[in-house]
Amino acid sequence: MKRGAVTxxxxxxxxxxxxxxxxxxxxGTAASPSxxxxxxxxxxxxxxxxxxxxxxxxxxxxxxxYPGVRLWAALWLTVSGSAAAALVWIAGPRFLWTIPPALVxxxxxxxxxxIRARKRLDRTxxxxxxxxxxxxxxxxxxxxxxxxxxxxRALSLWIVQCAIGASGxxxxxMLLCAGRMRGVANEELRRRxxxxxxxxxxxxxxxxxxxxxxxxxxxxxCLMIGVAPLVAxxxxxxxxxxxRMPDFIRVGIGESLYAVWCASLSAAAFRAF
Numbered sequence: 001m002k003r004g005a006v007t008x009x010x011x012x013x014x015x016x017x018x019x020x021x022x023x024x025x026x027x028g029t030a031a032s033p034s035x036x037x038x039x040x041x042x043x044x045x046x047x048x049x050x051x052x053x054x055x056x057x058x059x060x061x062x063x064x065x066y067p068g069v070r071l072w073a074a075l076w077l078t079v080s081g082s083a084a085a086a087l088v089w090i091a092g093p094r095f096l097w098t099i100p101p102a103l104v105x106x107x108x109x110x111x112x113x114x115i116r117a118r119k120r121l122d123r124t125x126x127x128x129x130x131x132x133x134x135x136x137x138x139x140x141x142x143x144x145x146x147x148x149x150x151x152x153r154a155l156s157l158w159i160v161q162c163a164i165g166a167s168g169x170x171x172x173x174m175l176l177c178a179g180r181m182r183g184v185a186n187e188e189l190r191r192r193x194x195x196x197x198x199x200x201x202x203x204x205x206x207x208x209x210x211x212x213x214x215x216x217x218x219x220x221x222c223l224m225i226g227v228a229p230l231v232a233x234x235x236x237x238x239x240x241x242x243x244r245m246p247d248f249i250r251v252g253i254g255e256s257l258y259a260v261w262c263a264s265l266s267a268a269a270f271r272a273f
Contacts, residue, residue, distance in 0.1 A: 009072040010059040019256035023263035024138030030267030032146025046083035095144035105134035132165035179245035194238040201234035218272040226265025
């Protein structure tokens, strides 16, 4: 390659992050009181460009950065800044409070792989939970852009989106754990690899039952219909667990569909409440 040549932009390879960002955008936009096409389009442009900006900055800090990656980072920064400025003009500055925690979380995620440890910290449960927390900010961000003004509801959307993302994290980690083990009985696999998955989704089930008792019926029913496939998927996955690596394409498509489904039903619950 010629010196000074510019390659294509670094593309975020984490398929789960795309699913969580899209689900958060759907949840926040659909739950907002009066979403508009212009502000929604700018919101999506800002989310996507910021995701590409993160990938470009991570690549620029790596040992072998792509040629011209700084130009791509400057481009995505320009697009993100322009979209943010347009949103302030159209929708007002309410959404700006979501940017500092997103920046802090993204910076922490960028630093985790560079900390010397026995295992890459960004691939631990802590790192993946932090990534889920950062991606979940897309929900309150899209909610405020869609003329939402209720801060407590925006926080609730953030919590719900993080819960959706954490469901996928626990389930996929269980499948990967089982795939790395050889010569282990299925019962032992379920005990070693499935405990966190069962505990988390058992807690989700208990929370849904409590919602039926404490929350309005339309709100609780929409949440239950949205969460039920996640819990069923987790239980069936635990029951069928075996010492084999999962089909990553099938799992990725399935988790993306689960996230979008749950986000859509959760948005309907907040609109009904």
